[in-house]
Amino acid sequence: MPYRAPVQDYQFILDHVVGLSRVAATDRFAEATPDMTAAILTEAGRMCDTVLAPLQRAGDLHPARLENGVLRSSPGFAEGYKAIAEGGWVSIAADPEYGGMGLPMALTASVNEMMSAACLSLQLHPLMTQGQIEALEHHASDELKALYLPKLVSGEWAGTMNLTESQAGSDVGALATRAEPNGDGSHAITGQKIYISWGDNDFCENVCHLVLARLPGGAPGTKGISLFLVPKFIPDENGAPGRANDLSVVSLEHKMGLHGSPTCVMQYDGATGWLVGREHDGMRAMFTMMNNARLGVGGQGIGVAEAAFQHALAYAQERRQGRSPIEDGTGTIIDHADIRRMLTVMKAETFAARAIALDCAVAIDMETATEAPEWAARAALLTPIAKAFGTDTGIKVADLGVQVHGGMGYIEETGAAQYLRDVRVTAIYEGTNGIQAMDLVARKLMDDGEAAHALLDEIEARAEAARARLPDLAEPVWQASETLREALDWMLAATDPNQRFAGATPFLAGFARVLGGHYHLAAAMAEDSAGARTHLARFYITRLLPEHQGLLAHATSGADGLYALSPEDLSA
Secondary structure, eight states: OOOOOOHHHHHHHHHHTSOHHHHHTSSTTTTOOHHHHHHHHHHHHHHIIIIIGGGHHHHHHSOOEEETTEEEOOTTHHHHHHHHHHTTTTOSSSOGGGTOOOOOHHHHHHHHHHHHHHHHHHHHHHHHHHHHHHHHHHHSOHHHHHHHHHHHHHTSEEEEEEOOBTTBSSOGGGOOOEEEEOSSSOEEEEEEEEEEETOOOSSSSEEEEEEEEEOTTOOSSGGGEEEEEEESEEEOTTSSEEEEOSEEEEEEOOOSSOTTSOEEEEEEEEEEEEEESSTTOHHHHHHHHHHHHHHHHHHHHHHHHHHHHHHHHHHHTTOOOSOOSSTTOOSSGGGSHHHHHHHHHHHHHHHHHHHHHHHHHHHHHHHHHHOOHHHHHHHHHHHHHHHHHHHHHHHHHHHHHHHHHGGGGGSGGGSHHHHHHHHGGGGTSSSOHHHHHHHHHTGGGTTTTHHHHHHHHHHHHHHHHHTTTOHHHHHHHHHHHHHHHHHHHHHHHOOSHHHHHHTHHHHHHHHHHHHHHHHHHHHHHHSSSSOHHHHHHHHIIIIITTHHHHHHHHHTSOSGGGGSSOHHHHHO
């Protein structure tokens, strides 16, 4: 079955669940009217359905390759990227001063998710450029902005992010790449970076690398790191790609999935680069890009979940196996209770993850439009949850999709396995989900839990408002919020960070479970009478939401039990 972008679902969540109308009511985003939003979603959905979706299998079967140092992309990817760039989908949220649309991040998140569902390998390319655009908008000099942003915004040039080195993965402060001043305002960058998504391509005029490196005298660790913009081709006096820079793609990684997306080992041999932001302040500038990317990667997981669900649903409605257990059944496996269970879990989880991500995007938009600290705190709190739960959902749903297909799911020709292979890395890159959870219980609670408690207050207020119409759904959501509040207070009282870290992952999962109930309840309340969204909400709240109790019990069990077994015990 071909992929079809769920445009109506995005529109429903934006209108009735996460309150995009608040964003459109600001001066900054006044153009984001319902008509404009509908037009953007519809047109992007059409492009994803007709142009990108047919490239999904091509990228897997015909991977990107390196020939004599030249990157060759998968068949059709150049044409697919052209459609993305010409449609303006690289730069929905970018500053209009440089050619962007200047629209809310909530629309960028929606369109990115559609593109991820259609062809994740290709979508990763504009996602990296979007992050670079935002980093340059916030931190680059006026000269760098004027030269690079119009080309990146138009899609003529592409952007990448270079953090990781072989000895410096999650510990970025261990990096060894160095930057030496050239005496003319530029720097010579020397070192090797690994895991660089779309480190090169054969359909953009230039590829611009944001590279973390250490200046002479830079302090050890992350405090001594600076950020540099290092183009593949150094722009000439007219701003056009000039001479080749001293950098190269050494090799491409052989990966479990995402075969159409080249993951490069990049070598810099005194390559010319320009400082972005202040000296020794590179991590702050890079985190501007990474936070954008973390929301985007959460959306990648959700997009794959949507595509895997559609794929499994189509198969279940065609595959005949056994006798139907229900009267007036279809005669296909969708009649069977366990198949119906898996499909409903897939749909309910995808909705919850999508709502979390779009709520995070709305918070980012409100922060941008109002500069209010409470919106900044909400966006910061939701970012690790959106990234981790979105990608965990993608993996879970893709895995269930294989199961729905049965034996045929294990056969590559059906395409079901590709979703699982492609999405698996999303829980690892842009900060592993374990790191997201640690960030949630540490940095994101440094406000003494004020932002988290405010969100719980909102959940309980919605549940109270829903009691009259949907008491059987409102009460469990309210009680779950109270259980989460108790776990939050436990985290805040734990003075040893390792006690928090021991339960960080189940705490994030439990938080996401409760948020899912909150958003499903909102969806049910938006219906005039009980319909499909109410039935889906009831499924989630009665069957999936109770999992929060076990997750939060795990979260508040502390670290001691984790160390009761020694390494020798574990290996015995």
